[in-house]
Amino acid sequence: MRAVVNAPGTPDGVEFRDVPEPTPEPHEALIGVRSFSVNRGELTLLARRPDGWRPGQDLAGVVVRPAADGSGPGEGARVVAWADQAGWAQLAPLPSRRLARLQDHVSFQTAATLPVAGMTALRALRLGGALSGARVLVTGAAGGVGRFAVEMAHRQGAEVAALVRDPTRAAGLPEVGAREVLTDLDGVAEPFDLVLESVGGEVLNRALQLVARGGTVVSFGNSSRQESRVGFGQWGAPGSRLIQFFVYESGEPPTFEADLALLAQWTADGQLHAQIGLHDDWSAIKPALDALRDRRVNGKLALDVTAP
Numbered sequence: 001m002r003a004v005v006n007a008p009g010t011p012d013g014v015e016f017r018d019v020p021e022p023t024p025e026p027h028e029a030l031i032g033v034r035s036f037s038v039n040r041g042e043l044t045l046l047a048r049r050p051d052g053w054r055p056g057q058d059l060a061g062v063v064v065r066p067a068a069d070g071s072g073p074g075e076g077a078r079v080v081a082w083a084d085q086a087g088w089a090q091l092a093p094l095p096s097r098r099l100a101r102l103q104d105h106v107s108f109q110t111a112a113t114l115p116v117a118g119m120t121a122l123r124a125l126r127l128g129g130a131l132s133g134a135r136v137l138v139t140g141a142a143g144g145v146g147r148f149a150v151e152m153a154h155r156q157g158a159e160v161a162a163l164v165r166d167p168t169r170a171a172g173l174p175e176v177g178a179r180e181v182l183t184d185l186d187g188v189a190e191p192f193d194l195v196l197e198s199v200g201g202e203v204l205n206r207a208l209q210l211v212a213r214g215g216t217v218v219s220f221g222n223s224s225r226q227e228s229r230v231g232f233g234q235w236g237a238p239g240s241r242l243i244q245f246f247v248y249e250s251g252e253p254p255t256f257e258a259d260l261a262l263l264a265q266w267t268a269d270g271q272l273h274a275q276i277g278l279h280d281d282w283s284a285i286k287p288a289l290d291a292l293r294d295r296r297v298n299g300k301l302a303l304d305v306t307a308p
Ligand SMILES: NC(=O)c1ccc[n+]([C@@H]2O[C@H](COP(=O)([O-])OP(=O)(O)OC[C@H]3O[C@@H](n4cnc5c(N)ncnc54)[C@H](OP(=O)(O)O)[C@@H]3O)[C@@H](O)[C@H]2O)c1
Pocket: 039, 040, 041, 116, 117, 120, 139, 140, 141, 142, 143, 144, 145, 146, 164, 165, 166, 169, 198, 199, 220, 221, 222, 223, 224, 225, 245, 246, 247, 248, 295, 299
């Protein structure tokens, strides 16, 4: 079968290669991949991993062969899935607990945007507890995780402020629930009960000043690659907390399946909207990765897997 393989040192950095068809474990289904999405973190992995490494976390497709242990959806089921790697391929083996059924009217490319970004937003927001009436700040709000977080927080009754770097990238944020779109935090006076923070540097410094008494700052990224200062005198209010969040370490592994199902259901119901900034065939993976790397994709990148 064909797969995208890391090829450092080559002009494109990745190559299509023929690789052996996967042999699933008894708890794994074999998925015929129809679309996959690319997360920014995967660009970092590509740069660090050796030749031959197989990328690919977010995918959607059809069950070609159900898990031999009887778990998970049956043959022909449409599914959304979260792989550890090797998902940018025609076939991928996935544990049943990393799969959820996909409703017929949700496209594969939309579904493929959900796993890592949607789960990160969902689980990071849970750290803020009940959000009805809460003031929530989402930084990096025009990004993949940020957009989902804005909409989910709004759906839960929060008053959401969205911090973006570039206002031209903010299109659609008010429509999914941002009460205000900010380009800096200088003029903000009223504190936030919850901050979902992924920009780092000065933005994290400022978030600590702006968190309310007893409030929470969830730090889950550092897009700016700048360092922050954290000290006792830094905090704007007593009793607030800073939590470092990593989605792979969040919750119990069995809940991946339940949360994937929740993300798919919300999407099917029109409560969650994936913004796809670039959709193409996987044969265009090189320019697509370049566009993502150069920040020319406003929203998620989705690629369809077709015959070579
Ligand atoms: N902890 C976890 O488990 C976890 C899971 C997923 C992602 N992450 C991390 O979370 C972050 C967001 O992920 P993502 O997939 O949403 O990435 P993304 O789509 O690239 O979104 C990042 C957003 O941050 C903005 N941004 C970048 N640099 C900035 C700067 N210096 N100042 C202000 N804004 C800046 C970008 O603005 P533009 O739109 O103008 O480019 C973009 O809208 C990344 O750092 C990623 O590695 C962590």
